[in-house]
Amino acid sequence: MTYVIAQPCVDVKDKACIEECPVDCIYEGQRSLYIHPDECVDCGACEPVCPVEAIFYEDDTPEEWKDYYKANVEFFDDLGSPGGASKLGLIERDHAFIAGLPPQNQ
Ligand code: SF4
Numbered sequence: 019m020t021y022v023i024a025q026p027c028v029d030v031k032d033k034a035c036i037e038e039c040p041v042d043c044i045y046e047g048q049r050s051l052y053i054h055p056d057e058c059v060d061c062g063a064c065e066p067v068c069p070v071e072a073i074f075y076e077d078d079t080p081e082e083w084k085d086y087y088k089a090n091v092e093f094f095d096d097l098g099s100p101g102g103a104s105k106l107g108l109i110e111r112d113h114a115f116i117a118g119l120p121p122q123n124q
């Protein structure tokens with residue numbers, strides 16, 4: 019199980035969550051942030067600080083945003099497990115599903 023960042027983050031990227039994560043597993047893509055499914059320790063610290071309520075426990079992700087689970091997981095297919103987001107900084111791409119969305123939340 020892991021936490022998932024869903025639609026409300028896309029094109030917003032407030033980044034309040036990054037400050038709260040004790041294991042630095044919230045990675046920044048071009049249009050959204052992504053939680054690393056294996057590095058996340060399920061502490062839940064990020065979820066209440068997101069001002070747009072974009073973060074959900076995997077099982078609690080609203081039905082219409084279930085695809086975001088896949089996006090969060092597959093974003094790391096070619097990154098593997100870097101073991102810390104801050105050293106990577108902005109990763110200049112997105113999961114194909116996110117990249118293909120029209121402008122969101124504006
Ligand atoms: S706090 Fe919410 S909107 Fe901001 S980056 Fe994190 S998930 Fe995205």
Ligand code: SF4
Nearest residue numbers: 039058059061062064
């Ligand atoms: S649940 Fe905890 S470990 Fe997982 S992304 Fe949020 S703050 Fe980080």
